[in-house]
Amino acid sequence: MRIFSGIQPSGTPHLGNYLGAIKSWVETQNSEAYFCVVDLHSLTMEIDPKTLRNQRLELSASLFACGLDPEVCTLFVQSEVPFHAQLNWLLECVASYGELTRMVAFKDKSSRQEAQRASLLTYPVLMAADILLYDTDRVPVGDDQKQHLELTRVIAERFNNRYGQTFVIPEFSKPAFAARVMDLQDPTRKMSKSVSSPLGKLEIFDSPAEIEKKIKKAITDTDGEMRYDWELKPGLANLLDIYASFAGETPDQVASKFTRYGDFKTALAQLVIESLAPIAERYNALMTDRSELERFMRRGAEKASSVSEVVYARAATAMGLN
Numbered sequence: 001m002r003i004f005s006g007i008q009p010s011g012t013p014h015l016g017n018y019l020g021a022i023k024s025w026v027e028t029q030n031s032e033a034y035f036c037v038v039d040l041h042s043l044t045m046e047i048d049p050k051t052l053r054n055q056r057l058e059l060s061a062s063l064f065a066c067g068l069d070p071e072v073c074t075l076f077v078q079s080e081v082p083f084h085a086q087l088n089w090l091l092e093c094v095a096s097y098g099e100l101t102r103m104v105a106f107k108d109k110s111s112r113q114e115a116q117r118a119s120l121l122t123y124p125v126l127m128a129a130d131i132l133l134y135d136t137d138r139v140p141v142g143d144d145q146k147q148h149l150e151l152t153r154v155i156a157e158r159f160n161n162r163y164g165q166t167f168v169i170p171e172f173s174k175p176a177f178a179a180r181v182m183d184l185q186d187p188t189r190k191m192s193k194s195v196s197s198p199l200g201k202l203e204i205f206d207s208p209a210e211i212e213k214k215i216k217k218a219i220t221d222t223d224g225e226m227r228y229d230w231e232l233k234p235g236l237a238n239l240l241d242i243y244a245s246f247a248g249e250t251p252d253q254v255a256s257k258f259t260r261y262g263d264f265k266t267a268l269a270q271l272v273i274e275s276l277a278p279i280a281e282r283y284n285a286l287m288t289d290r291s292e293l294e295r296f297m298r299r300g301a302e303k304a305s306s307v308s309e310v311v312y313a314r315a316a317t318a319m320g321l322n
Contacts, residue, residue: 002168003028004136006036006078006127009055010047013062015202015272016181016191019245024140024175026067033073034134034304035063040078040085040126044119045194057290060297062204065283076300078130083305083312087129088122090315094159095125095151104147128152132315133308136170143179144190146172163318167311178245184218187234205280208273215239215269226255226264236261243268246275 005025007017025035039056056077068075078084100121131139131152139149149172156167181191185200192201202214219235228251230237240251243264247254258264286293316322 001030001032001137002135003030003033003138003140004036004131004134004170005139005141006038006041006130007059007063008041009037009039009052009059010042010045011055011193012203012205013059013066014181014191014193014196015204015242016178018066018204019175019178019181019242020143021141022063022066023245024173025063025073028138028140029068029073031072034136034307035068035073035075036078036130036304037063037076038078038127038130041123044117044123057293057297058287061283061286061293062279064286064293064296065279066204070296070300074300074303075297076304077297080297080301081304081308083133083308084126084129087133087308087312087315088126090319091125091129091132091155091159092122093319094162095122095128095155099151099154100124103151105144124148124151125155128155131170132156132167133311134304135168135307135311137168138171138173140173143174146174159315159318163315166315166318175245177251178241181242182234182238184214184238187219187238202272204276205283206276208277211273211276212269215272216265218265220261224261226258226261228252228255239265239268243271246271 005021007013007021013022025033029035037056037059039052042052042055060075060077063075064070103124105124127148128151131149132155139145139152141149149170153169156169160166160169183189183191183196183200184202185197189195199214199217202211206214218239220239221233221235223233225233226236227233228237228240237251240254243249243254244251258267313322
């Protein structure tokens with residue numbers, strides 16, 4: 001089974017990135033798994049070029065530190081494989097303007113930009129190209145990306161109907177729990193690198209003191225009843241999801257073990273600290289030998305190019321370009 005997924009190099013991964021996507025990547029990685037640092041997507045928002053270069057390498061090290069193995073799966077940087085941008089144009093000629101304007105992420109992000117970039121509208125097509133280039137069967141991503149994957153399926157089916165069988169239609173998969181980790185201070189919105197407050201976002205390299213502080217100050221409710229209920233108790237449900245994902249239990253099982261919010265938050269903070277500590281240690285070791293890290297990424301890009309070139313050529317031929 002061919003697996004593909006990607007993540008933007010826009011700062012240190014937070015708990016939502018880790019539990020919603022990266023953790024499942026590690027658990028499902030194999031010789032047919034392709035994971036991508038999607039730096040082209042970062043250009044939809046303002047970002048300093050030097051910062052982008054550094055964050056690409058830092059994110060690559062973070063993903064290896066989380067457990068991706070360069071001897072098992074393929075990790076690469078999107079811009080180092082030219083077929084992503086090339087297939088993007090072919091698919092833009094298949095996607096419709098109306099479909100793109102209905103994307104929730106476009107509505108949200110464009111409302112925060114004074115002058116909306118055209119790429120902010122069309123980047124879901126680039127995401128479709130990312131996925132379809134690898135004959136992807138399954139895409140393990142967070143729940144917030146489900147709408148984009150549905151658009152990918154629509155574009156692929158339309159292309160196949162119009163030009164002949166060309167693309168594999170991918171399926172979406174998400175973790176059983178914590179598929180969408182919410183802001184610790186506002187459980188009505190997802191945890192975000194750009195929107196969450198300092199206390200609302202828990203990064204995977206936060207110190208033990210920071211982790212403990214953020215979890216203990218996380219919003220819950222006032223009735224004090226340990227119960228998993230997203231409708232009436234979203235703050236507590238969010239924390240129960242986080243605990244369940246790390247512990248390999250269900251949220252209801254976790255809730256049954258505690259009677260007081262304070263005791264639960266203390267146990268959750270300790271669990272998160274113990275789970276993330278080895279990741280920070282591996283990251284620091286990787287960043288001491290950047291040449292080795294860059295070698296891993298070059299090798300990944302070479303393998304990704306050899307696969308995506310074949311799929312791009314198939315699509316170009318179907319459209320009459322070859």
